[in-house]
Amino acid sequence: MKILLVDDHELFREGIKLLLANLADDVVFAEASSCATALNQPAGAPFDVILLDFHLPGMHGFEALRALRQRYDEPAIVVLSAEENPALIVQAIDEGAAGFIPKTSSHAVMMAALRLVLAGGTYLPPHALLGSTSPAAQAQQASGDVLGELTPRQVETLRLAMQGKANKVIAREMDVSEATVKAHLSASFRALGVHNRTEAVFSAARLGLKI
Template sequence: MCNGASFVNVLLVDDHELFRSGLKFLLADLVENISFFEAPSCAVAIELAAKSKFDIVLLDLHLPGVSGLDALALLRERIEEAIIVVVSAEEDRGVIHQIIEAGAAGYIPKASSHAIMMAALRLVLAGGVYLPAHTIAAKLPSQESSTENSHQTAIKNLTERQIATLRIAMQGKANKVIARELNISEATVKAHLSSVFRVLGVRNRTEAVFAAAKIGLYL
């Protein structure tokens, strides 16, 4: 879990105050000790990040000012230690794929039930990735011959260091952050990820995330 303990700082980035209030109510029991911070825009979120450290950011894509994938990319750059999960109304698989590609650790539809929301965030905090079922039902081009069993078997062929690298990569964090957290070089991070992709039969970290979500993987 974040911080290695049951204390989590959550930043809610959504321009609808009522929705933010609802999220706080729904997620109050996510962990034993949880603190919520609120931002109605990307700009305010960055201001808050300069003063506080966040474990997880819940981001709506439709914001005033900088929004959409631009907002996600900016927050990924400025709040690089945090896990970012998009909570929005998008249903298009292509857009959700782009969200993961831009560095999100998961995507939760706004229409999700309380139970799904809690389960999704607990999975993310445990080092996993959550995606709606309809986004992972179809196989990716490089996975046409792959099966869930083959991915599960492949995981067993990874070293502890490769698994540790994959775990942080699944959170959407940049190679420099992975290197810092594992106290290794960026070149070593790239080597570990290349080995992971080869073992899993995927081409990049985005496909690795989808493969992990498909088998319900958390490491």
């Protein structure tokens, strides 16, 4: 397993490496002190996970997240931050992160979160889940078999989105255009009564859709 650590504090990177050394049998770490350095890793670097500090010098925040998501198709990007604002956390997932781990999290929580992400899931801290689904979505979910209103291709697109995959990756796996992926997701959002990926992920999970 190869993990890219993107953080400007060397001591924090060293601490993370110690914490995650037992995440898998053979963990290899690459390091970057800035987003620019992370973007200039050797072409085709086979990262499994990118751990991104939200507050970096230079390019940072959502701009850094978008740039890394554009540069690397496959790795799961997990944001590490002292931020705990639920709205910011939800937006990070909407922008392509597969998880958001507060830096105040315990070792056990971080390990569990990364294992969930590596299994294809999406991790958000518990407090970010509160109110993640709108009242309208809750009412729509209670009204009947919402997932039954979707076509098999729309359900598959939603399932891949729940795994944190970007639209272009979903398009490649399903052998369709990105426009088709967006159309399928829009139909899913309407059926679920939600407005974005994050709400859709939790709504679909509550309805029993497995990743």
